[in-house]
Amino acid sequence: MLRATLKSLLARKLRLALSAFAVILGVMFVAGSFVLTDTLGRSFENMFDSAYAHTDVVVAPKPKVDGQYAGDSSPVPGVLTAADQAKIEAVSGVVAAHPIAEAEGARVIGSDGKVVTTVGPPRLGSNWIDGVGGAEIRDGHAPQNDNQVVLNVEQAKKAGLKVGDQVTVLTPGGKRTFELAGTFGYAGGLDGRGGVLEVRFTDKVAQELMLGEPGAYTSFDVDVAPGQSAAAVRDAIAAQTGGAYEVKTGAELAKSIADQFKSVLDGLNKVLLGFGGVALFVGTFLILNIFSITVAQRTKELALTRALGASRRQMIGSVLAEALVVGLTGSVLGLLAGLGVGWVLAMVAANVSGLILAPIALPMSAVIAAFSVGIVITVLAALLPALRASRVPPIAALQEVATPDRPLTKLSVGGGLVTAAGVALMGYGLTGDGHLWPMLGGVMFAFIGVALLSPLVGKPVVAALGRLFSWSVAGKLGRLNSGRNPRRTAITAAALMIGIALITAASTVLTSGDESLRGAANREVHADLLVTGQNSTDVMPTFTRSTMDDIRKIPGVASATSEVYARAMIGKNGHGVSIIDDLPAMAAQFSLKPASATSGTLSALGPNDAIVDTETAVDEGVRVGDTVKVVLPKGDPVEFRIAAIYAENDFYGGYLLGSAALTHLVSPDPAVATITLAGGASESAVRDQVGRLLADNPEVSVMTKGEYLDQASGQIGTLLTMVTILLALAILIAVLGVIITLWLSVLERTRELGLLRAIGLGRAATMRMITVEAVVITLFGTLLGLATGVGMGAAVVRSLKGEGITDFAVPWSQLTAYLVAGALVGVFAAVLPSIKAARTDVLKAIAYE
Amino acid sequence: MSSETTQPAAARADGIWKVYGHGEAQVHALRGVSTAFDRGRFTAIMGPSGSGKSTLMHCLAGLDTVDAGHVFIGDTQVTGLGDAGLTKLRREKVGFIFQQFNLLPTLTAEENILLPMAISGRKPDPQWYDLVIKTVGLGDRLSHRPTELSGGQQQRVACARALVARPEVIFADEPTGNLDSRSSGEVLNFLRSSVHDFGQTIVMVTHDPRAASYADRVIFLADGSIVDELEKPTEGSVLDKMKSLDPGQSPDAATGGADV
Known part of the structure; x- marks a missing residue:
């Protein structure tokens, strides 16, 4: 039986190579991230060992x-x-x-x-x-x-x-x-x-x-x-x-x-493994699909084996053995590729940071992860097709092959239940402080559930999408082909759905965050210019304190406030505090208000006055009029009197201290200044003047409110690009799935293609037909992904209400871009299969048995 | 050979040769075959396995290339046409009926019938379409898919598809090979009536004397050459002719394996 299995494996080299390719990519990612973080970790170890080699104690x-x-x-x-x-x-x-x-x-x-x-x-x-x-x-x-x-x-x-x-x-x-x-x-x-x-x-x-x-x-x-x-x-x-x-x-x-350093690397490794996991999850769909199609196409052969006396267990065994070979090959190659990729990335990282790279090595963790993940996933994915193979009755060898359309009821009910379980789990994960594992589990369940539901959803959606292309005969044939095997279409599309959904969810959350910031800024911030710097290390860039006096003297400046950031111990707890210089102006700029009528007023702060927000006041048990002892980085503790309690808003929270704190800091220089213009003053003129005053402080710059918000949006865009790049592999694997599915379908329909060519379908039209089929599949996957992603994004946004993300915004322009990309991906995926289809030799096709 | 006719031929072979393989393994499937198929006639091509009858039809239909000689469909020279030209030829001048797998499973019977017209962007003549549908007797089954039709019904749909475009010539490759005798009779009657009632030209490859008896003329092939022909055949006369041809056949060709 094993011999027969291996022989049939060799006979289907191409599709097995392709399914192994999905395993290789996923394992490469996982192994690569282990190799990368292990190499960097050892490099840091070596570096600090040598840096402190001459230090005894x-x-x-x-x-x-x-x-x-x-x-x-x-x-x-x-x-x-x-x-x-x-x-x-x-x-x-x-x-x-x-x-x-x-x-x-x-x-x-x-x-x-x-x-x-x-x-x-x-x-x-x-x-x-x-x-x-x-x-x-x-x-x-x-x-x-x-x-x-x-x-x-x-x-x-x-x-x-x-x-x-x-x-x-x-x-x-x-x-x-x-x-x-x-x-x-x-x-x-x-x-x-x-x-x-x-x-x-x-x-x-x-x-x-x-x-x-x-x-x-x-x-x-x-x-x-x-x-x-x-x-x-x-x-x-x-x-x-x-x-x-x-x-x-x-x-x-x-x-x-x-x-x-290693714990930072550990975090990085977890993030990378997460994305690798997504890629492998998508790979599971692809392997499942390839094995399903293979089993369906081999029905006669399998039935013959059964008729010749093979048991059900042997049938399952033969399919699983095939999966094992694919998984093993994929793991070995993926591990080697991961070693290479990890090494290259480590070299790049070392180059950027000036680290001397430790010799490359293959950590045991990478080997274990590669083999367990690669083999387990392949075998798991092949389980269902194996069971199906074992259910082929011997009589099927003698009958005309007909794949009856099995009803989708069971599948859809199951899908509904799994989706509901996933949503519930996600909901639980998002409540309170957030529980990572239930949430991730929920997301995975939701994906599987939606994938199970997709054949049901797919029927009308694929039909509707296909109508877009039905104006030509080739388009119509393509549409009919894509609706022909709902399960095959659905699982191929579902694989694409996962990557798209995650990108969409990230995009929805980030856009909502951006919108919330803009909304809050427009509602609550009544300042015009902001002086601040970008921090590339732990230390915030600051500017000379005396600049504030010069800024206030600029004609057209109505008020200017500054903030110095510091860390302090207040009571038993560490706090991030701000030392401020003009409370009334700041309260006006940022819509700060006393928490209640009995919470004091936000008038000018004395040197030893402080104000605190309601929530912190409750946590720390302080009231208006209390005195708190504040330990600052320099000198003895300082006493501050709580002058007022303010209502926390999107921009301010925690302790704000008077000027007495300044002498207890290493540097009294502010990190941020906010400027309000007088009526009729020219924003650009004042901006330029402030800019000139900051010439000696190269790390900070002045920007308008709009520029600041655009910069924040730009950072969000960068983050989104990074997420997209990391998810690109998952999408690549999904596209590979589309290519393989189409390729196998073309092989399966050789005679049909021959017939079409014989009755006058041209090569270009044949290619169009396959392309339409591909585009319908990828568009369906993209739509599923967009819907699922927006749903997931909405759930996350809801749970982040307390974190200041108050507005839910659907990133329409991005969604449109993804949809267009989805269609293009379809065209791309169709290239090889459609060439294959167009090259069908009519004579051979009709003589094909 | 009736190359001298009053009407120009619908399809014509002019000394065509077809060789497969090289050296020792070389097989001459066709050895300088010349023949013409007159308009409005039903011609059957017969011969034992390996005689070259299918190859002849494939070459005539432009599905296969010839190594020497010329093939014409109407006044179009098929030999030397590229893929675009062949596609155009198939759309406008040729219809096909195959032994099996004749229909697209995703389309209804009616859509299958209209497919060649749709592919070439033409509209069928409604009167002609109704006549064809009536003749094949599928009126109540037009919205069914192929899997819901019997083998005979499927083959009649294929016939209607070939006919509705009114091609110069229809090539039928063992159209009754997969059918029981009753369904075969229906299909063959339909083919014959489309020739006699509508003036369609049909060339049919078959190895079944009964099927050949429906034709107006039978050509006999052996070992890549036309060895005989029969006008107004009956089942008996075809059978006799085949028996008389049998001993003259070379043993190589008789055991020649695949029906090329």
Whole structure:
């Protein structure tokens, strides 16, 4: 029996190769993402290992602002002083504790006048200490006075600066120009640490500009006495200082930093696997379809095998064995392709970020995922066709082959139930805090349910779509062909539906978000100009505080307000807070109102006044008139009096503090300014004037409300493009499905095509006929996808009402574009099958047995 | 051979040769066959398996190419036409009836009948259409699909389809090969009456003497050549002729396998 199976496999090489192709693509995606993230992970590990290879023990202060800052867990560190240094150097086994003053936010202006940017890695500013942490001068010398700095080689290259050049650096403490005394790298010939850009000052300048506190340090790099182990010294420091510090060995620190990167990569891997899963899900439809058609076309052969004595189990076994071979082949090839793709992507990522790539390897996880996913999915998809094959009665060998139109009742009832279950599950997943797995399960069930319903839905829809093309005979024949086998058409279309639905859902949610933002901005924002910057790292770009005074002096400016962002501990919790300068103007600009008549007024804030929104006030148990103790990054805690409680809106929530907070920040520079124009003032004139005032702050710019909203829409567009690219594979597999289905149909209808050609159908008309059939299928799939996608999008939008997405918007222009794309995809899918059909040799076709 | 006729022939073969394969395996399916098929006559082509009768018909109909000689349908030279020319020829001058698989399963009987007209964008003459429908006797079955019709009914639909376009010549390839004797009789009667009543020209390949007896003239092929012919045949005279031809047949051709 196995021999017979293998022989019949070889006889149908093409269709098996095509079904294996679907497995290959899906497995490639899955394996590729494992290879990519594994390689990058190991590269980061290597990098941090070598970066801290020369560091024995690191002592850092306990964080000052801890706890869960909304959406961001990075704490604000405390500071260390020379007294701490003495304490640590007193511990036995410690040779020296090198004090380091380091913070993020040292931005170099390159020779082209632009700020040097990174994609993710921080831009650090710190003090230069000879021989610490494996840093070594490559060119020039270390900074010898407060007017000199050194840059790491990578930064100097990116900035286009040479030793001896003047270099301007933006820091939390302001902008300053230095002489570039030298460049440095790290042991092992490294030009930097994984794309991190560094500026090294003298101790005094680093403290002043990066920390804003003279005499302060952020950590100590401890040298351990010869013969002592780093772990022993670490324990000794911890024990003898009473747990006042966070003490780690260099190796631990390397690992904990690498782990942070790895957890980001893990997230990336999950996202990629999600998209790979979609592709494989679509591939399942394709495999199911190919095997179904094959079984249907082989009815006689199967019946003959039964008549010759094969059992039902052997029939099932033979189809499943075929699936196993396809799955195995697809997995092996997919794994190899995934290795290649992962490697190429890792190289690209390394190139962009300046990472030194670890040697490529095939992680076990990729192998396991590839084989389990590839084989399980193929066999699962072949299960139904296998059962059908086993039900072929031996007598069918003797009868004329007729595939009776089985009623769709059972299928449709099942489809309805599965869809309902999916919708219910999705609904549950979207309630409350959101449950990811029920939601994803719901989406999958909904897709399967809709796929089951699609033969029923397809009948009228395909007929209606076909009418569009019925004006020609070829079109009419194509339409009739597409309506001929509702299950085959439906499953082919359903595969396409999935990709389209996901893109449509994403597009609906994002468009609704965009519309909601626009709606809210138009309703609630009464300002005209906005000054802000794009942040590429954790640190928000800021501009010089004194600029605000100049802006207010511009004729035509009615009011201007600014905001400084900071993290603070209030009570026991971490908060993101804003320090504001003109509450009445801001309240007018953003429609802020007191929560109730007894919640105080939004009049000018005193230096030690604060206001808070209703929800936070309830959570924290504060009332108007209460005093709260606020721990800010610098200095002692400050007391603020709650002057008012305001109603939260789309733009403001949380604590807004008075000016007393400013001296407790590293930098008092605002990140955002909002400007309202006086009546009759020219928007563009004021805009240009503000722009000139910001000339010294290259990271921020001024824009009108409309420009800001367009920029937000642009970001949404970028996000949508990325989702579309990631879903392209799923759509490609679906198109492959259309091609295969048509190809098999053409083979199946050879005699019919011969007859049509004999009675005068031309080649071009034959191709048109196949093309219409393809377009009807893809349009049907697209329509199903659009409907399903808008439905899913609507569900998500509803559940996001609390997150500020209040308007539901259907992205009509995108939907139209998808529909057109769907039709084009059909034309594309028809190319090969229609050429095949047009080449039908009339003589052979009619002699065909 | 009656090449000298008062009317120009509907189809004509002029010394046509057809060779399959190369070298040792070379088979001469047709060896310089020349014949003409007069307008308004029903001609049967007979011969044992491998005699070349199907090949002759395929070459006449432009379905297959010849290696030498010329084929004419009416005044159109078929030899040398490209795909577009052949398609035009099939639309305007030729009708086909095959042994089986004659109809498109997706179309009703009526749509099948009108398909060649629709393909070439022509409208049938309503009176002629009604006459054809009446003659094939399918009036109440026109909206049925092929799967709902018997074999004989399907073949009558195929006949009507060939006839309704009024082609120069209809080629029928074993049209009764798959039918029982009663259905065969119906189809053959219909073919004959379309010749005698409507003046249609029909060329039919068959190996059944009874079917051949419905024709006006029978051509006998053996080993790729026309070996004899019979005017106004009866079942008996055809049978006799075939028996007389049998011994003269080369053993190679008799066991020649596929009916090319």
